Amino acid sequence: MDIFVQQVVSGLATGGIYASLALALVMIYQATDVVSFTQGEMAMFSTYICWTMLNAGVPYWIAFVATLAISFVGGVVIERVIIRPVERAPILTIVIVTLGLLVIFNSLAGWIWTYVQKPFPSPFPSQPFKIGNVVFGAHDIGAIAITLVVLASIYVFFRFTPLGLAMRAAAHNPVSSRLVGIRVGWMLALGWGLAALFGAVAGMMVAPNLTLEPNMMGGVQIYAFAAATLGGFTSPGGAVLGGFIVGVVENLVGTYVHFIGTELKFTVALVMIIVVLLVKPTGLFGTSVVKRV
């Protein structure tokens, strides 16, 4: 039982990371109508930026906030400069562009920071603590807390601020939004900015577990896809819940199903994607989008 609770908690910790990245995917999907393959690599790049600052002696939380800011601006710039010219192109074109960005960020990171694995610090104490017989990693608990804070603030932003409302309006109905004076293009750019910010959170939280290297986010991105598919690409809340579910399931299956162990854990994510697509393609909370042609 103790092992079970422990595995659930550590599953929730990685799940929070998947949730952040899944939320990034959903943001892009709602803004641009495509599944972006570059969010993981952008997250990895953001993490390197944070690492560089930490290496230069910047205190952790200042580097953390600065990385969020830089990632946000970077996301906005990428949308304006790279995505905007293909905004009206067929969906496949945009998907290919995001694949191109994936390769660019990956190689750029390797070129700047080399492929040598770098340890990345956790802001939380390394000493695990015990409640009863259960041992919790401080980083796990901290990662869950940070994820929840980020998710809560973004919920408040979308639910209660005029700008958040305008972004929702722009994502759902661009034509009507323009007719009430919302600059839809800029709302999409802000969406990319926020997505980059969520990615940065995911990257900085997962790096202490995985150690930093250019291919760090490859696996996380696949879990995030599974999370977004499970929760529904059209539902931010669903994607978050999907992230936690995927994290926990991944961990429990790795622990209790012996032939899977750690080696076949990825397969779990892929199986989840396929099962969801077969049984309920819109995900748990997604709605099917009906388009008039």
Next chain:
Amino acid sequence: MSALLEVRDLEAFYGRTKALHGVNFSMAAGGITTILGANGAGKTTTLRAISRMVRTAGTIRFDGQPLDGRATEDVVQLGIAHAPEGRGTFVHLTVEENLRVGAWGRRDRRGLTDDFERVFRYFPMLRERRRQPGGTLSGGEQQMLSVARALMLRPRLLLLDEPSLGLAPMVVREIFRILRTVNQEGVSILLVEQNAALALDLADHVFLLETGRIVLEGPSEVLRKDDAIRRAYLGY
């Protein structure tokens, strides 16, 4: 000439297809003007041209300022609200959020509460349903929401695209009655309609659009007696 809206030699294009072939008309401030015409005559396109939603040639002036070359969002800021064809409801947003979004293009965000009160006075049903998603409203209710959303901009000019389309006659009468009040409270209205009888009753000035050109114009009481209009649009 101090027209509120002045349209000269307006041409509009969808890709290479020309939808308007030199439309000329103007409307005075404070009035209700209607553009009548059959399906495909170019009524919606004319409104879309004013809102800069379609590629055009020619000039459009609002209160003396040229609109061509401006973005849709900037036209909105000048005080032109457009209740589009198909009502343009934000189906996922609540009624209240729909209205809030309508005020986005306004420079002056003060007095939002008064504006809510004003549209709730026009359409009491919206107050009851304000927590409901826009998509759950009936067609008539969505049309009211569309007009209300446009009014949240505190517009000087309201562009209305077929507000009667697909609605029960009673609902249509209700909406048109409110439009008259809205106009009396200082909003100029440019109404595009297929339902000529209704439009002639409401408007003070009428333009008749046929295949992308204005073919007839005049005060509505005169045109109501015009034989061509009567036969083609009023059916008696």
